[in-house]
Amino acid sequence: MPPLTLVERIATRFAVGLAADGAARQGQIVRVRPKHVMTHDNTGAVIPKFLSIFAGSGREPRVADPSQPVFAIDHDIQNHTPENLGKYAKIEKFATTHSVDFYPAGTGISHQVMVEQGYAVPGSLVVGSDSHSNMYGGVSALGTPVVRTDAACLWATGQTWWQVPKVARCVLKGTLRPGVVGKDVIIALCGLFNKDEVLNHAVEFVGDGVAALSMDHRLSISNMTTEWGALAGLFPFDEVLREYLLERAAYFAAGRRPGTRCEGSKGTYTEADVERWWEARLEADAGAAYATELELDLATVVPHVSGPNHVKVMTSVAEMQSRGVKIHKAYLVSCVNARLADIAEAAGVVKGKRVAEGVEFYVAAASADIQAEAERLGHWGALVEAGATPLPPGCGPCIGLGTGLVEEGEVAISATNRNFKGRMGSRDAEVYLGSPAVVAASAIAGCIAAPFPVEDAAPIGSVRTLPSERAGGNADEATDILEGFPARLVGRVLYMPADSMNTDGIYAGKWTYKDDLTNEQMAAVLFENYDPAFGEVFCDGDLIVGGRNFGTGSSREQAATALKYRGISCVVAASFSETYRRNAFNNGFLCLECPALVDHLAETLGDGAPTIAGPTITIDFAASTIGCDGGSFPFAALSTVAQELIVAGGAEAIARASMTN
Numbered sequence: 001m002p003p004l005t006l007v008e009r010i011a012t013r014f015a016v017g018l019a020a021d022g023a024a025r026q027g028q029i030v031r032v033r034p035k036h037v038m039t040h041d042n043t044g045a046v047i048p049k050f051l052s053i054f055a056g057s058g059r060e061p062r063v064a065d066p067s068q069p070v071f072a073i074d075h076d077i078q079n080h081t082p083e084n085l086g087k088y089a090k091i092e093k094f095a096t097t098h099s100v101d102f103y104p105a106g107t108g109i110s111h112q113v114m115v116e117q118g119y120a121v122p123g124s125l126v127v128g129s130d131s132h133s134n135m136y137g138g139v140s141a142l143g144t145p146v147v148r149t150d151a152a153c154l155w156a157t158g159q160t161w162w163q164v165p166k167v168a169r170c171v172l173k174g175t176l177r178p179g180v181v182g183k184d185v186i187i188a189l190c191g192l193f194n195k196d197e198v199l200n201h202a203v204e205f206v207g208d209g210v211a212a213l214s215m216d217h218r219l220s221i222s223n224m225t226t227e228w229g230a231l232a233g234l235f236p237f238d239e240v241l242r243e244y245l246l247e248r249a250a251y252f253a254a255g256r257r258p259g260t261r262c263e264g265s266k267g268t269y270t271e272a273d274v275e276r277w278w279e280a281r282l283e284a285d286a287g288a289a290y291a292t293e294l295e296l297d298l299a300t301v302v303p304h305v306s307g308p309n310h311v312k313v314m315t316s317v318a319e320m321q322s323r324g325v326k327i328h329k330a331y332l333v334s335c336v337n338a339r340l341a342d343i344a345e346a347a348g349v350v351k352g353k354r355v356a357e358g359v360e361f362y363v364a365a366a367s368a369d370i371q372a373e374a375e376r377l378g379h380w381g382a383l384v385e386a387g388a389t390p391l392p393p394g395c396g397p398c399i400g401l402g403t404g405l406v407e408e409g410e411v412a413i414s415a416t417n418r419n420f421k422g423r424m425g426s427r428d429a430e431v432y433l434g435s436p437a438v439v440a441a442s443a444i445a446g447c448i449a450a451p452f453p454v455e456d457a458a459p460i461g462s463v464r465t466l467p468s469e470r471a472g473g474n475a476d477e478a479t480d481i482l483e484g485f486p487a488r489l490v491g492r493v494l495y496m497p498a499d500s501m502n503t504d505g506i507y508a509g510k511w512t513y514k515d516d517l518t519n520e521q522m523a524a525v526l527f528e529n530y531d532p533a534f535g536e537v538f539c540d541g542d543l544i545v546g547g548r549n550f551g552t553g554s555s556r557e558q559a560a561t562a563l564k565y566r567g568i569s570c571v572v573a574a575s576f577s578e579t580y581r582r583n584a585f586n587n588g589f590l591c592l593e594c595p596a597l598v599d600h601l602a603e604t605l606g607d608g609a610p611t612i613a614g615p616t617i618t619i620d621f622a623a624s625t626i627g628c629d630g631g632s633f634p635f636a637a638l639s640t641v642a643q644e645l646i647v648a649g650g651a652e653a654i655a656r657a658s659m660t661n
Helices: 006-014 043-054 082-097 110-116 131-139 148-157 182-192 215-223 239-254 271-279 317-323 340-350 368-377 379-385 436-445 519-524 558-565 578-586 595-605 640-648 651-660
Strands: 029-032 036-039 069-072 101-103 125-128 142-145 160-163 166-173 201-206 232-234 292-297 304-306 314-316 329-332 360-363 411-414 430-433 461-465 488-495 543-545 570-573 590-593 612-620 625-628 631-634
Touching: 006 029, 006 125, 006 142, 006 201, 006 232, 036 110, 036 148, 043 082, 043 148, 043 651, 069 082, 069 110, 069 148, 082 101, 110 125, 110 131, 125 131, 131 142, 131 215, 131 232, 131 239, 142 232, 148 160, 148 578, 148 651, 182 215, 182 292, 182 304, 182 314, 182 461, 215 232, 215 239, 215 340, 239 271, 304 317, 314 317, 329 340, 329 436, 340 368, 340 379, 340 436, 360 379, 368 379, 411 436, 488 595, 519 558, 543 595, 543 612, 558 578, 570 595, 570 612, 578 590, 578 640, 578 651, 595 612, 595 625, 595 631, 640 651
Parallel strands: 036 069, 036 125, 069 101, 125 142, 166 201, 166 292, 201 232, 329 360, 329 411, 411 430, 488 543, 543 570, 570 590
Antiparallel strands: 029 160, 292 461, 304 314, 304 430, 488 612, 612 625, 625 631
């Protein structure tokens, strides 16, 4: 067997149906049986999908492997309306009926729960119906997002399909300067390598610099590989991780668990388990092939902020401080930066001081355990005494829900992982991202500020991308078209000249957990954060053409299904977020990559408006070409698997058919 990357080795371990000597290689579509699948508030939307799979089969709905799913409520926990509380009660009842581990509102953010309570462990494949499932890579698990439809199919069958991504090797060398943290590192990586170098890749972090990174640093970095464009971000199973796992095992053995912890959890482990994993730990083979190799000198990283409203635009805190950028709100919340070390750093900055007049500073721990420990150590009290407003351990303002959202004309600094326009409140506000210490210092100063003297210096890194061909059509061979799949599509182009179109721009977060919206209501709010005038430009039969990395951000499926409900039959883009593309095909919605067409439209139509009505195009699926303005632009032939998903109407329908056969 040829040498394998760490990602390929873990994927091989959890693949189903491989030959005895087979391996899951980069680019290969495999069936996998993950160790766990996490859902949160979106469990309420997955349940009817799960039930529909059994409809007409004559079989009682049954979770195939009750040890596999984990439910952890975290997103809309400040919403105490009867409707939302009723949804949570329904989820808990379903969990009880099917013997699924359930963590109620107040336990903590789902990703923190998965790590803290022992579900994500080294060498395992752990997926979640949320885009920040990458965080499990901090404990050397292959953590990656799936979508709601996948979750339903996993509950029903225990398996789903997965395409092993290209793998990037990121060498971290040197050591961090005092006060520089993991958030600074991932902001540097996003800003330094911001040309889609790791788009849809899994990133393996290696190098002598890794050993100097704490577990908090690693979890922050893995978490935000999502915003970098990656599908996963894994750290090695080394002595730092081993010591962390042994500490957690001792915690479990001592029975020190919060009252909201799941009774009879299937996620705990012992010291003996840790030592067994350590002896059999998975590592990348010598000579394994990588698609991209990057390097970052940790000693050159200084605090930066991202934004406003873009993750991949970074500016040093020193420069921002010199500009005197006034803020109205500051946030120390979210799964990327609300652990104990983050809270301690912020508390150290604000101790004995007061939040500036006119600034609202919101804090929420990543879990109830973390808040309790922060209270015991006095860190929580220091933040509250300085004037911070505490929120319950959950997502809240990060996803645009609950107290303290940004309002029109405001500027905010946040320790969250995303600052997309409109995500945390008004689309007419500006949000910057920074480390917990930077957020705390800014809350005290009333403007974006450094917590200690910092340089205005750029991080130093390098990239080596192996050559790869752009998508091309079958010039000499026609593609077989399945019965029921259209041979051609014809429509007017609606060109959106924006790279990294995010799912908050397509379908705003404030609608995501309103499960009672009709298809028509979902279609009506399409693109409201990106282009409020979209409805005035759109005509029936139009085809959307976007830029590069279309659909980045949250894994919410409505960003694909709302287009389908609007009557749009296809989106063409130069490239897609793999999670978005997975969502689309799993719901029977068509996505095509054709960078040559996008380049042509960029040249001929420009970027004078968010949405530009363009020429009529003809998509020929047999020839794998798109005709436009007298030219022919090739795209990669649509696979049989992709065509089957479109014809069937999505993965649920295929799973349903398997129940009745």
